Amino acid sequence: MSVTIREIAEKTGVSITAISQILNGKGERFSETTKNRVLKAAKDMAYKPNFFAKNMITNHTNTIGMVVPEVTDAFFSQMVKGAEDYLNRHDYMIMLCNSSNDKEREDRYVEELLHRAVDGLIIASPNILASEVFERLQEKKKPYILLDRQRNEQKEGRIAVDDFEGGYMATKHLHKLGHTKIGIIISDNSFYNVFERYEGYLACMKEAGITVSKDWIVSGNQTMQGGFLAGEKLLESGVTAVFATNDLMAVGLYRFLFDKGVKIPEDLSVIGFDDIELSEFMVPPLTTVRQPIYEIGAVAAEFLLRKIAYPEEKMNNRLLDLTLIERGSTTKI
Amino acid sequence: MSVTIREIAEKTGVSITAISQILNGKGERFSETTKNRVLKAAKDMAYKPNFFAKNMITNHTNTIGMVVPEVTDAFFSQMVKGAEDYLNRHDYMIMLCNSSNDKEREDRYVEELLHRAVDGLIIASPNILASEVFERLQEKKKPYILLDRQRNEQKEGRIAVDDFEGGYMATKHLHKLGHTKIGIIISDNSFYNVFERYEGYLACMKEAGITVSKDWIVSGNQTMQGGFLAGEKLLESGVTAVFATNDLMAVGLYRFLFDKGVKIPEDLSVIGFDDIELSEFMVPPLTTVRQPIYEIGAVAAEFLLRKIAYPEEKMNNRLLDLTLIERGSTTKI
Numbered sequence: 001m002s003v004t005i006r007e008i009a010e011k012t013g014v015s016i017t018a019i020s021q022i023l024n025g026k027g028e029r030f031s032e033t034t035k036n037r038v039l040k041a042a043k044d045m046a047y048k049p050n051f052f053a054k055n056m057i058t059n060h061t062n063t064i065g066m067v068v069p070e071v072t073d074a075f076f077s078q079m080v081k082g083a084e085d086y087l088n089r090h091d092y093m094i095m096l097c098n099s100s101n102d103k104e105r106e107d108r109y110v111e112e113l114l115h116r117a118v119d120g121l122i123i124a125s126p127n128i129l130a131s132e133v134f135e136r137l138q139e140k141k142k143p144y145i146l147l148d149r150q151r152n153e154q155k156e157g158r159i160a161v162d163d164f165e166g167g168y169m170a171t172k173h174l175h176k177l178g179h180t181k182i183g184i185i186i187s188d189n190s191f192y193n194v195f196e197r198y199e200g201y202l203a204c205m206k207e208a209g210i211t212v213s214k215d216w217i218v219s220g221n222q223t224m225q226g227g228f229l230a231g232e233k234l235l236e237s238g239v240t241a242v243f244a245t246n247d248l249m250a251v252g253l254y255r256f257l258f259d260k261g262v263k264i265p266e267d268l269s270v271i272g273f274d275d276i277e278l279s280e281f282m283v284p285p286l287t288t289v290r291q292p293i294y295e296i297g298a299v300a301a302e303f304l305l306r307k308i309a310y311p312e313e314k315m316n317n318r319l320l321d322l323t324l325i326e327r328g329s330t331t332k333i
Numbered sequence: 334m335s336v337t338i339r340e341i342a343e344k345t346g347v348s349i350t351a352i353s354q355i356l357n358g359k360g361e362r363f364s365e366t367t368k369n370r371v372l373k374a375a376k377d378m379a380y381k382p383n384f385f386a387k388n389m390i391t392n393h394t395n396t397i398g399m400v401v402p403e404v405t406d407a408f409f410s411q412m413v414k415g416a417e418d419y420l421n422r423h424d425y426m427i428m429l430c431n432s433s434n435d436k437e438r439e440d441r442y443v444e445e446l447l448h449r450a451v452d453g454l455i456i457a458s459p460n461i462l463a464s465e466v467f468e469r470l471q472e473k474k475k476p477y478i479l480l481d482r483q484r485n486e487q488k489e490g491r492i493a494v495d496d497f498e499g500g501y502m503a504t505k506h507l508h509k510l511g512h513t514k515i516g517i518i519i520s521d522n523s524f525y526n527v528f529e530r531y532e533g534y535l536a537c538m539k540e541a542g543i544t545v546s547k548d549w550i551v552s553g554n555q556t557m558q559g560g561f562l563a564g565e566k567l568l569e570s571g572v573t574a575v576f577a578t579n580d581l582m583a584v585g586l587y588r589f590l591f592d593k594g595v596k597i598p599e600d601l602s603v604i605g606f607d608d609i610e611l612s613e614f615m616v617p618p619l620t621t622v623r624q625p626i627y628e629i630g631a632v633a634a635e636f637l638l639r640k641i642a643y644p645e646e647k648m649n650n651r652l653l654d655l656t657l658i659e660r661g662s663t664t665k666i
Binding site for chain 1: 396404405407410411413414417421426427428429430431433438441442445449557561584585587588591610611613614615616617618
């Protein structure tokens, strides 16, 4: 029923080998004219590559495995989206695995993906990977990108933002508005990036000559619930502004303040971190430090596909910018 | 390095075949004593099954493929979570594929998952699947569950809620509070379930003897942005209450109303549908019709594992309940 490469060869007069290489994106050595003729014929004849045949020719499955800590978290789902859009545009599919922040499950998923012959992996992880997993990745010679908050040592393919700078930026914004009693919600988990944001906060406070009271620092789960629960202590501490180290916690804090009749930003300024899609829809819209989350996913995909195409080439590193997004949740005191 | 089945056999005196069957959950024919002895020895000796060996014995990969229309949507990510928690408890892993509501991509992902030898599939889809995909599923004899808003014909394994009833319930709640001018945001896409909710709304209005004005019905994208954009027409129409056919649209509507200085629920009552995690954190907390989203995913996983274990058995169908969750976004007029 379906059109074969042989039929395209008959129609175009180009060899089967050449056609299969061109259709599989390995046709660099052919002229543009030949390539266009083949691609046009394939399109006109509605050619669909046979998965296994294609696989045999290129030894590629055109599938990328991606492991994320929590797919229900708006942050990671946006990252996945960035990777996916890039991969889909390049005719790659993505197999997604959710480790639920569980180290063991993460290691297992990486193994599973290797067994399933993906062409490469994007591993977003809060953990240090097991050395066996690293060994397995080397052994299988699979290109991979670690989006791991800088916890594993990486010589190439590092994609990062400067979390310290981001924490500094958020605190500075509040301080510029006249706030001196500035609270922070940090993580009850040892997330490296949140710790860096906290360090940025401390540096900014020190620079401003403000002695940080212990009460201003509340730790919580990096979720809406976590932000909600942190509200009580923060209110008691007498701060006039709060830096929530991610936007989800700001959502929960909003709800707590609503229950207590505390108005944002009149009674309390709130700044978040991430700029998830929800943030601009919050009431009032949330001032936050935007991470280019979508772009992080897209760059990871870009680096990975390049590594798959040119395995010997060293991968770049990229430091992406953070931006302060001023909305309605912060005001002058 | 790692412990083998042979070593467990030496230690326990049980045959290798028996041990492999017991360790793979196929040990029904052995006594409890034997089973316990083997399981204890495996545990004591820290036995870890070799993936391929296990695969050869059981012909199972202990992996389920799941296709969802949009993983960034809180509704689907909660459904995934339900399936995943159930599957993980039963030592299955999940490979997730995001079709972005694209029918072609959806078909392709199903094919990919079949190639990758998953044990079964959960396909959440707003579309009618291509007949080739159905054929392929039959041919490969792969158990699957369709969470498809009732669009494909299914003789077994149907998991559903009564969307008509849900739409009726939401409208009735507003009407009981004294509202007669009740607006609705429907979908600009032909989603069957949203259409059913709309029918429930119409039935309730008819029963109450209210003539629905055309202006009260606004269609929009089932996203925050869609709800935001629907706000203008609804405000102009003079309604006193709005039924957003999903919670995300309610989030967008909240933001629009905030910009216009319209207070919820004093000036306008809002009711949603779904009860995503965010809904109770909204300001004010959203009154909504709760779908057991997590449970839908969990039941799908349960049905699927049962079908994998007992392929000849017919699957059950299950109709899950909707519940009205009254929070702070609706009030008497």
